[in-house]
Amino acid sequence: MELRHLRYFIAVVEEKSFNKAAQRLYISQPPLSRQIKQLEEELGVVLIDRQQRPLKVTEAGSFFYDHALQILQKSDHLRAMTMRKGSFDSSLSIGFVASILYGTLPKIISRFRQSYPTVQIKLHELNSWQQTQALTSGDIDVGFGRLLFEDASVRRILLREETLVVAVPINHPIIQEGRTSVDIADLINENLLLYPKTPRPSFIDYILGLFEANNLKPSCYFEVSELHVALGLVAAGEGMTIVPKSLQNLRGQEIGYLPLEQGLLTSPVIMNVRHFDKSALLKTLLEVTYQVYEEEGFVYKREQI
Template sequence: MELRHLRYFVTVVEEQSITKAAEKLCIAQPPLSRQIQKLEEELGITLFERGSRPVKTTEAGMFFYEHAVQILTHTAQATSMARRINAVDKTVRIGYVGSLLYALLPQIIYLFRQRHPDIHVELIECGTRDQIEALKVGKIDIGFGRLRLTDPSIKRLLLRKERLKLAVHKNHHLAEFINTGVYLSQILDESIFSYPLTPKPNFSTLIQSIFTELGLVPKKLSEVREIHLALGLVSSGEGICLIPESASDIGMKNLIYIPVLDLEAYSPISLSVRNMDQSAYIPYILECIKEVFEEEGKPIQLNED
C-alpha cells in the first residue's frame, strides 16, 4: 500500500464520485477505479457499495477513511517539520542581548561562520525575556541572554558568571577604590543608574535582585533607556552605574571601572535552545563557545541552569 492509494481513496470518499475524484486528482477514471479495486483486494474488504450513485462508503470503508485521513495528515505534518529542520540546518537565527556584543559573542559568531560557511547566520537583537517566546515560535533558534528564566520547553545552559563592575567618573570619590574594589553596601547613598527601560524581567531586575539578596536597599536607583545613556550620565558626573565586566570596553571619556567584591555580584551568561532540538548546529556552536572561552582564559561551565 502506498500513500497515493490512500489519497485516491480519501478523494473518492470526499467527492462521492469516481469521475469527480479523477478530475481532482488529474488522472483518468479507469486507472483510478483499478487502484481502488486493488486497494480493496489488498485490504480484503469492500470500501464502497456497488452501484450506488452518488458513491456510498461501507461501514468498514468509513472506519478506514478516518484512519487514512489521520495518516495523510501526520505525513504532511512530518514532511513540513522535516523541511523546517532542514531549513534551520542551513539558516540559524541567533537571538542576543545587546550587551553581549561587548563580551565574547562576536568572536564566537565569527568562528562559527568560518567553521561552517554552509550555514547562514542571522543575528536578531532580542532581550532574554523575549527569547523564550521567540524560541517557541521559531523566530530564533538559539538565544544568548543574561537572566535566569525557566520554561519547560526551553533548555538553558549556563556558560559563565560574569563579574559586575562599577562605572564612575574618574574624579568621583569612589575612584580611590579602583585597585581594591568596593562592596555594594558602600554605594547605597549614591545615585545609581540602572538599565534598560524595557518590560521586566531585564538587567535592571537582576541588579535589584542582587541588592535584595544581600539585604540592601539603594536610596536612589533610577532606570534609564539603555547602557550607553547610563554611562553617558555617569560620564557627566550625574551618578554611578553597575555593568557587566565586558561592557567596560565601551569607550567613553572620563570613566573608570571598579571591581565589585560581593560574590553575588555577577551577571549569568546563558545559551538557550528548544528542549527537544537535536539539530547539528547546537554542538557546532558549543564547540566554538568552548574554544573562544579557552583562548581568552575565561572559565566556562556549560551546565544546565
C-alpha cells in the same frame, strides 16, 4: 476531540455568543452549536449554560477553557518551531542581549562561520524574556541571555558566571581617592542608573535582586532605556551603574570601572535553545563557545546538546 473543537469552544467563551463566535470563525451558527454539543457529550459534562444571556461558562467549562488555551498555544508553538526547523540548515537566527555583544559573542560567531561558511547568520537584539518568546515562536534558533526563566519548551545552558563591575564617572571621589574596589553597600546612597527600563523582567530586576540578597535597598535609582544610555549618563557625571566586566573598556577616558569587593557578585551568561533540539549547527556553536572560553581563560561548566 480535535484541535478545532478547542478553537470553537474558546471562541464561544470569549464572544459569549454562538452567533458572534460563528462570525469570528467564518462558519454558520448551527454547525458551531452542534460541534460544542458533541464536545460536551464526549466529555460528559456541560461546559456552557445556554439559559443565560450572555452565555455563561460552567465551572467545568472554565477549567476546560484554561487548559484549552494552553494546548492551542503549545500547538501553535510546535507548528512554528517545526516550520523553522525545516529551514534550519541554510540559516541560523541568534538572539542576544546587548552586553554579551561586547564580550566573546563576536569571536564565537566568527569561529562558527569557519565551520559553516554557507550558513546565513541573522542577529537579533532581544532581552532574555524576549528570547524565550522568540524561541517558542520559531523566530530565533538560539539565544544568549543573562536571566533564567522557567519554560517547558526552552532549555537553559549556563555557560559561565561573569564578574560585575561598577561604572563610575572618572572625576568621582571614589576614583580620585585611588580606590581599587567598591563595596555594594557604598552604592545604596549613590545615584544608580539601572537598565533596561522596558521590557521587564530584565537585567534591572537582576541587579535589584543582588541588593536584596545582601539585605540592602538603593535609596535613589533611576531606570533608563538601555545600556548605552546608562553609560552615557555615567560619563556625564549623573550617577553610577553596574555592568558585566566585559564592558569595562567602553568610554575609558570618561568612566572608571571598579570591581565589587563582593567578588561573588556575578551575572550568568546563558545559552537558550529549544528542548530536544540537537541539530549539528547548535552542537557546533556550543563547542565553539567552549573553545573561545578556553582561549580566554574563563571558568565554565561544559554541557552537551
